[in-house]
Amino acid sequence: MTLDFSWLFDPLYQTWLLRGVGTTILLSLLGMVLMFVIGIAGAALLHLKVRFLQSPVTIFVELFRNTPPLVQLFFLYFMLSEIGLTLTDPVTGGRIPLFTGFTCVVLSLGLYNGAIAVEIIRSGLLAVPAQTVEGARSLGYSRLQTFRHVELPIGLRMSIPPMTSNIVSLIKTSSQAVLVAVADIMYGATQIMLETFRNLEVMLLIWIIYLVIASIAVLVVRRIAAAFRIPGYGS
Amino acid sequence: MNAELKLFALGTAGVTLVLAALLVTVYGAETGRVLQALAARTPLLLSGSPDFSRFEGGFAANIVISIWAMMIAAVAGTALGIGMISQSLLVRAPSVLLMNVLRNSPWLVVLYAMLYLLPFEIEAFGTIFSFSPVIKAIIGLALPVTANIAEVFRGGVEAVPTGQWESARSLGYRRLQILRRVVVPQAIQFMTPNLMTTYAMLFIGTSLVVVTGANDILSVARTVIASDGAHYATAIYLYVLFLFFLFCFPIAILTRWLEQRVRVRQ
Numbered sequence: 278m279t280l281d282f283s284w285l286f287d288p289l290y291q292t293w294l295l296r297g298v299g300t301t302i303l304l305s306l307l308g309m310v311l312m313f314v315i316g317i318a319g320a321a322l323l324h325l326k327v328r329f330l331q332s333p334v335t336i337f338v339e340l341f342r343n344t345p346p347l348v349q350l351f352f353l354y355f356m357l358s359e360i361g362l363t364l365t366d367p368v369t370g371g372r373i374p375l376f377t378g379f380t381c382v383v384l385s386l387g388l389y390n391g392a393i394a395v396e397i398i399r400s401g402l403l404a405v406p407a408q409t410v411e412g413a414r415s416l417g418y419s420r421l422q423t424f425r426h427v428e429l430p431i432g433l434r435m436s437i438p439p440m441t442s443n444i445v446s447l448i449k450t451s452s453q454a455v456l457v458a459v460a461d462i463m464y465g466a467t468q469i470m471l472e473t474f475r476n477l478e479v480m481l482l483i484w485i486i487y488l489v490i491a492s493i494a495v496l497v498v499r500r501i502a503a504a505f506r507i508p509g510y511g512s
Numbered sequence: 513m514n515a516e517l518k519l520f521a522l523g524t525a526g527v528t529l530v531l532a533a534l535l536v537t538v539y540g541a542e543t544g545r546v547l548q549a550l551a552a553r554t555p556l557l558l559s560g561s562p563d564f565s566r567f568e569g570g571f572a573a574n575i576v577i578s579i580w581a582m583m584i585a586a587v588a589g590t591a592l593g594i595g596m597i598s599q600s601l602l603v604r605a606p607s608v609l610l611m612n613v614l615r616n617s618p619w620l621v622v623l624y625a626m627l628y629l630l631p632f633e634i635e636a637f638g639t640i641f642s643f644s645p646v647i648k649a650i651i652g653l654a655l656p657v658t659a660n661i662a663e664v665f666r667g668g669v670e671a672v673p674t675g676q677w678e679s680a681r682s683l684g685y686r687r688l689q690i691l692r693r694v695v696v697p698q699a700i701q702f703m704t705p706n707l708m709t710t711y712a713m714l715f716i717g718t719s720l721v722v723v724t725g726a727n728d729i730l731s732v733a734r735t736v737i738a739s740d741g742a743h744y745a746t747a748i749y750l751y752v753l754f755l756f757f758l759f760c761f762p763i764a765i766l767t768r769w770l771e772q773r774v775r776v777r778q
Contacts, residue, residue: 335519336526343712343760344753345719348730352749355742356538449618456723463620476628484621491616 284473285482290465297465298486304382304451304461305490311387312447316394317429323395324402325424334395341392347453350385354378354457378457390447397443401436402428430507437502444498445491452487462486516769520762527757531750538746546747553736557751560727569727571755574718577646577726581653581718582711588654589661594691596666607662614659619652619717626652627724649721649728657714664706668699701774708767712760719756729755 284290319338322330341349357376376384405428413427414420455463466483470476539546556562560569568576595607626648633642672695680690722730733752737745 332522332526335522336530339519339523339761339764340527340530340753340757343716343764344756345716347719347722348749348752348756351730352746352753355745355749356534445616449616452618452620453720455620477625480621480625480628484617484625487618487621488613488616 280478280481281475282478282482284469284475284478290469290473293465293468294462294482294486297460297462298490300379300459300464301448301451301454301461302490304379304386304454304459305448305494307383308386308390308447308451309444311383312391312394312443315387315391316398317433319391319395320398320402320432321424321429323399324428325420338392338395341388342396346385346389346450347456349389350381350453350457353381353385357381378454378459381457382451382454382459385453386447386451389450390443393443393446394440397436397439398432400439401434402432404435405431434502434505434507437498441495441498444494448491448494449487516765516772519768520765523761523765524758527761528754531754535747535750546744549740549744550747550751553740553748556736557729557732557748557755560732570732571729573646573726573728574715574721575759577650577653577721577728578711578715578718580650581657582714584650584654585657585661585714586707588658590665592658592662593665593669594688596662597669599687611659611662614656615663617656619656620720620723622655623649623652623720623723626655645725646727649718649724649726652724653714653717653721657710657717660710660713661707664703664710665699667706668703669695671702672698701777705767705771705774708763708770712763712767715760715763716756 319334322334353376409431410423410428413423418426451461452463454461455467458464462483466479470479473479535546536543555564556570558564558571559567560573561567592607592611595603596611598604598607627645630643630648630651633640635641669691676694676698677690680694685693718728719730721728722734725731729752733748737748
């Protein structure tokens, strides 16, 4: 078996791949933002024991954590087109669907990994030493202020190691975008495979690209963690 | 067990209600008809045959694929885990590298790569082994899970106090003997909850085998949608979500209960 990578020198294929990498990174970044919003909000509601909201948050977390993100994606994609929400394009005046494949992928990434993030941040909050919280309370901070200024900053730092693997998982999951025809890196790969029939070589290259993206993400998180380190809390 | 039972009741009832509410919101007055259509398609989605006569497709295929992949990954992952705690750098470094590569690979890409990497059939020892889509799917899923199991194995072994190693060594045991007879029997209680989480993750991952052409539940769902009309797509995906939830949620609850028990015993 010989591997032939000569197709890689074709400028057209290079453009497809680069554009795909850009889409994948954009998808992942937007998904991460949504993941953090859901994760922090959910963990706060559970940690502060907000009445009437605890059970809905728990149900949300269990629903999205225990079902495949791919089925969630298909479900969102088909349900939102079934309901048929559309916007009027201000430029052309035509109707465009409010939820494109891209939006659905970002939503599903944010929901699935956000549900996991709720649990991660919550255990980070539980790992904050009780004395620190009591100290803040005795200094006159209210329950909410303690949460905002003491528990959340320390708890988020405590949750960095599991959050790193959650972020890597989000980047890996984003490869599902190709199945609802979003032009991410996998989509570029399938296009090239259709034209060159070099299936194995293309897939190996994509595999390496994903490894590089995931490794860069891990390095960036490590730099951020080091920059925001509080001496004495976490490693 | 009480807190876990309460969570189980809340989760099951809550999720059932949420999914039912979604179904009614999307279909409105048509809900009854849609439910009838779902009921008619249930045998096909669960077993891949219209009357439960065979269990080789649909949700049953997902379960079979996940069990095979887990068994292969358990063997390979243990071997990789032993490599990762080896004293020789020549064994340890490649094992750690392999683990990291496999753990950071997207499952979908590994599945596609296996689809093209594995030959259609190979001849060995005079017999022909053919790689059906199902076998390719099993191998493709087992690879990333191997890395997870190796990591679980290493974590479990490291949770056993080093005094155990030293005393076994002074009794004259060799390294692999210590692992097998002293350390692993004690580490198994730390590993079990994590292994169950890994299995739940693997089962969720079996939804991806739709790309290999295996007759799994999503392939069956797509066929049903193609024959019954795209109108039913939302209902069918809701149903698939519900099935996965019913399978994975009890595992998650059991895992939490086991974790709690291990923590209390320490």
